[in-house]
Amino acid sequence: MSSGVTIGQAAAFVRVTVKTVRHYHKLGLVAEPERDGSGYRRYTPDDLLRLVQVRALAGAGVPLAEIAPLLDAEDEDFAETIGAVEQRLAAQIDELLARRETLRRLVDGNRALLPERAAALLERMPEHGFSVEDVELSRQGLILAKAMVPERFDDHLAAIEDALLDPDFVALSRLGAESATWARDDPRIPEFAQAMADHYLAHPQHLRIVTGMQARTDTTARYRVVRDFGSEEGTASERLLALVEAHLREAGVRIPR
Structure with a gap:
């Protein structure tokens, strides 16, 4: 019996689309598994962990181009990069709040x-x-x-x-x-x-x-x-x-x- 899960199952488990998983492969964020004897690519627990990490960082606002080196970074570099992302997100939140206030003001x-x-x-x-x-x-x-x-x-x-x-x-x-x-x-x-x-x-x-x-x-x-x-x-x-x-x-x- 083949071990691992198919790309469709992997995408469902990680809560992304199959298209997103393939995009991660194309960018080199997640290694693409070899095909098994049945011609299917099987995703191991390590592959799923990597997918979860990539999805979490992308969802937190980390640019995809920065994710690969970030996952392989030392703790200090990781913390520094996450801090920079947090600052960017804070600025984006401020901008969104300002836009919301403008929309409210448009009522008057x-x-x-x-x-x-x-x-x-x-x-x-x-x-x-x-x-x-x-x-x-x-x-x-x-x-x-x-x-x-x-x-x-x-x-x-x-x-x-x-x-x-x-x-x-x-x-x-x-x-x-x-x-x-x-x-x-x-x-x-x-x-x-x-x-x-x-x-x-x-x-x-x-x-x-x-x-x-x-x-x-x-x-x-x-x-x-x-x-x-x-x-x-x-x-x-x-x-x-x-x-x-x-x-x-x-x-x-x-x-x-």
């Missing part, structure tokens, strides 16, 4: 790509009379601003928070949101642009909403990406913004072109 769109401070600001906007559409546009604009000029984003938020405490600024901002529905040649636009520029010039802390988004590198390009969001060419919003910037430049405020 405001908190997925923005800090708590920005999310809180957006949540307060309806209290100032801004519509759901206004809040969503602001959310998207803040996400873009944070990505384009991250080093200035906190200052940008601080300026907006301060400005929202001013009823005059809130009224102008609401009118600005409404102006998006106007025709580009609406006669109210020049007067409104002048009023907005005058407010900024009279309140330098609010002016930082505009000037604070000037990055240290690629200043003009980054500024224009944020500036052009929500104000497509040929619209009332684009004309209004251009006029406000023109008034500010005339007053000596540095605005990228």
Whole structure:
């Protein structure tokens, strides 16, 4: 009677697939038994032990390329390698936990790509009379601003928070949101642009909403990406913004072109 077990039995005992056992053979992790008189490869207890060891190390995160020398290593080298694997696994666990937290934050769109401070600001906007559409546009604009000029984003938020405490600024901002529905040649636009520029010039802390988004590198390009969001060419919003910037430049405020 032939001793040992077949490859199918060996795979079942070790709780891997036959394909995995053959892959271990191909990599040289486990020696491939010779065929017996019946033409079957028979796996001895030593072969099964080696398979169990390989499977355990692979399951623990040890790269397959490191397993063969590890099994033949001295105790000290084995412990050192296992320690390195443990560190890698700990880093992977931290990354997975961070990903899980991001997924949870995605349930709340405001908190997925923005800090708590920005999310809180957006949540307060309806209290100032801004519509759901206004809040969503602001959310998207803040996400873009944070990505384009991250080093200035906190200052940008601080300026907006301060400005929202001013009823005059809130009224102008609401009118600005409404102006998006106007025709580009609406006669109210020049007067409104002048009023907005005058407010900024009279309140330098609010002016930082505009000037604070000037990055240290690629200043003009980054500024224009944020500036052009929500104000497509040929619209009332684009004309209004251009006029406000023109008034500010005339007053000596540095605005990228």
